[in-house]
Amino acid sequence: MKYMRKNSFVVCLVISAILLTSSFAMPVLAAENTGIETNSVTRSVPGYYKCTGSDVNIRSGPGTQYTIVGTLNYGTKVYVYSISNGWAKISLGGIYRYVSADYLREL
Secondary structure: OHHHHHHHHHHHHHHHHHHHHHOOOOOOOOOOOOOOOEOOEOOOOOEEEEEOOOOEEEEOOOOOOOOEEEEEOOOOEEEEOEEEOOEEEEEEOOEEEEEEHHHEEEO
């Protein structure tokens, strides 16, 4: 019973934090053509992009709920087919995979 109360408390805290931070979200405008969506505005794709993060997760689908199938290292060049809802569609071993577009910069 103690375990369930603790889990419920943690879940409530996480949900509260998400709701609180999302209510203060401000629109961000890109200063340059990055090839990334900014508040549902899609920049130029397809094309080659460079990874700007280290150990960026490559996922089987467009979202954090999908399985991690690999990682991109800083500076890795990838071809992006499309970007939708913040997720860039790339090809890995002939299979479409997805990376957060936040960690990509157009070359």
